Each structure stands twice: as structure tokens, then as C-alpha cells.
Amino acid sequence: QSVLTQPPSVSGAPGQRVTISCTGSSSNIGATYDVHWFQQVPGTAPKLLIYGSINRPSGVPDRFSGSKSGTSASLAITGLQAEDEADYYCQSYDISLSAVVFGGGTKLTVL
Amino acid sequence: QLQLQESGPGLVKPSETLSLTCTVSGGSISSSPYYWGWIRQPPGKGLEWIGSIYNSGRTYYSPFLKSRVSIFVDTSKNQFSLNLRFVTAADTAVYYCARHGPEGVVAGWLDPWGQGTLVTVSS
Numbered sequence: 116q117s118v119l120t121q122p123p124s125v126s127g128a129p130g131q132r133v134t135i136s137c138t139g140s141s142s143n144i145g146a147t148y149d150v151h152w153f154q155q156v157p158g159t160a161p162k163l164l165i166y167g168s169i170n171r172p173s174g175v176p177d178r179f180s181g182s183k184s185g186t187s188a189s190l191a192i193t194g195l196q197a198e199d200e201a202d203y204y205c206q207s208y209d210i211s212l213s214a215v216v217f218g219g220g221t222k223l224t225v226l
Numbered sequence: 227q228l229q230l231q232e233s234g235p236g237l238v239k240p241s242e243t244l245s246l247t248c249t250v251s252g253g254s255i256s257s258s259p260y261y262w263g264w265i266r267q268p269p270g271k272g273l274e275w276i277g278s279i280y281n282s283g284r285t286y287y288s289p290f291l292k293s294r295v296s297i298f299v300d301t302s303k304n305q306f307s308l309n310l311r312f313v314t315a316a317d318t319a320v321y322y323c324a325r326h327g328p329e330g331v332v333a334g335w336l337d338p339w340g341q342g343t344l345v346t347v348s349s
Contacts, residue, residue, distance in 0.1 A: 117272065151335035153273075160322055161273065163337035172337070204273055208333030212289050215263070215275040215332065 118143060119205055119218035126224040127195045135190045135221045137205035143216060145186035148208040152181055152190045155202045155220075164203070165190060192223070200225045228252040230323050230340035238317075238347050244310040248323030248340060249303070255281050256301035261326035263336060264297060264308045266319040274319075278332050279306055286332050313347045320344050 120138040127133040137150055144150055149168045153161035163172055165181035168188060180191045188207075192199055205218040234246035248262070255262065263278035277287040279297045287295050291310070299306040310317060321343055324336040 148333055149335075153336075160339040160342050161336075162339075163335055166327070166335040166337070206273075206336065213286060214288055215278065215286075215336075217273045217275065220272040 117219040118209055118212070118214075118216040119207060121203075121205060121218035121221045123219070124222045124224065126226055127192075128226045129195055129197065131195045132191065132193045133195060133223065134192075135203050135205075135223070137188045137190070137207075137218050139186050139188075139207060139209075139216075141186060142211040143186075143207045143209040144183065144188055146210050148210070150181065150183055150188035151206045152179075153204045153206065154199075155204065157202070161204060195225055197225050199223060228325065228338055230325065230338060232321060232323050232340045232343040234321075234343060234345070236344060236346060238313055238345060239349050240314055240347055241312055244313050244317060244345055244347070245307065246321055246323075246343065246345070247305050247307045249305050250325075251304070254301075255299060255304050255306065257281075258325075259329045261286075261330070261332045261334075262299070262306045263324050263326055263332075265322045265324060265336065265339075266317075267322070267342075268316075268319040276308065276310075276321075278326060280330070280332075315347050318345065318347045 152165040155161040168183040261278045264276040294311045296309040324339040
């Protein structure tokens with residue numbers, strides 16, 4: 116069981132907006148540690164999508180955005196495209212474990 | 227452009243030691259004040275952090291693997307390595323190496339990543 120909780124799956128039609136939640140606790144996200152998001156197409160390495168909870172690396176479309184509040188964070192994807200179909204993971208740090216922690220991952224299906 | 231590449235045996239016998247190396251190109255580990263990490267992903271499952279090392283040699287390990295893990299850095303070869311002892315079938319996974327950002331922060335993001343290498347534990 117992952118320290119950070121994500122929904123196993125989300126889906127949306129092309130052009131729609133979807134959000135993926137990442138729920139933690141007072142020892143990680145709630146302890147003001149940033150959340151980072153990755154996109155992973157099966158068979159490939161994870162790709163950094165959002166860092167520092169809200170920042171996009173160069174080259175990542177502005178359709179992707181991140182937010183954080185309290186002990187949770189969210190990744191929003193607007194204008195859904197077929198190429199967005201992938202697994203998405205959140206990452207943070209847990210002060211109680213002194214460990215980097217990941218969410219269990221969310222599979223995004225574009226209908 | 228910084229690139230990372232994992233290397234090592236693809237098959238390890240149960241109870242033996244899994245050893246992998248990550249070779250860094252496009253930048254120097256010794257002059258880069260970053261943490262360098264190992265992450266794994268069992269087939270069909272999620273990402274699991276194994277541990278990370280600073281260029282000075284300071285390490286952080288997953289509390290769930292700490293008793294079996296060692297990570298060390300060889301600045302002369304611009305590499306860092308992973309040893310995982312007493313492996314079982316549950317250690318079968320794709321193993322990735324990656325760099326943490328920003329400088330000096332193990333809690334930071336992981337980017338870039340190596341392409342990953344599949345290690346199977348089987349007799």
C-alpha cells in the first residue's frame with residue numbers, strides 16, 4: 116500500500132478535462148513538501164510532468180497543471196488528447212519515513 | 227544534455243546480490259551538488275524508491291529495503307551503483323536510476339531518468 120493515495124483509474128473523452136488526485140498526510144504533503152508528477156507510457160521510463168507542485172518543465176504543454184492544498188495535490192489535464200493515455204504518478208517526501216514516496220499510480224484512458 | 231544509463235546482469239539467482247551501475251554522461255557527478263537515486267518498478271506495478279546518494283557519499287535508503295541495500299558513488303568513473311542483497315522473486319523489476327533536483331535536495335523531483343533495465347530473480 117502506497118504512502119500517497121491515487122485513484123487507480125480515470126477516463127475522459129477527447130477535449131475534456133480530467134483531474135488526478137494524490138492524497139497524503141501531515142508527514143509528507145501536509146508537512147509542506149512539494150509534489151511532483153510523472154507520466155509513464157508503458158514500456159518507457161517515467162517523464163517529469165510537474166515539479167514543485169505547480170511548475171512545468173520546458174516542453175510540457177500548458178494543458179497540464181498542478182496544484183496543492185493541505186495534505187493533497189492534484190494534476191489537471193485539459194483538452195484531453197489520445198496521446199495523453201498513460202500512467203501518472205505523484206511523488207513527494209515523507210519526513211517520518213525519511214523517504215521519497217510515490218503514489219500507486221493512475222491509469223488514464225482516453226475514451 | 228545529462229543522460230543516465232543503467233547496466234548490469236539481467237538475471238540474478240535467489241539469495242544472491244543484485245548489482246547495477248548507473249553511468250552519467252553530459253555532466254560530472256563530482257562537481258554536481260545533486261542527489262542521485264535508484265527506483266524500481268515490478269512488472270505491472272507502481273514505482274518504488276530504493277535509495278539515493280549525494281556526491282559526497284551521504285545516503286538515504288528506503289526503510290523497507292534498508293537492511294539489504296547499499297548505494298555508492300565512483301566519481302572517477304562518473305558512476306553510482308546499487309547492491310541489493312539476498313534477493314527473492316519479489317525483487318524482479320525494472321530498475322531505474324535518476325537525478326534529484328534541485329541541488330542538494332533529496333526531497334526534490336527526479337529528472338532525468340535512465341531508460342531502465344529489467345532484472346529477473348530466478349534460479
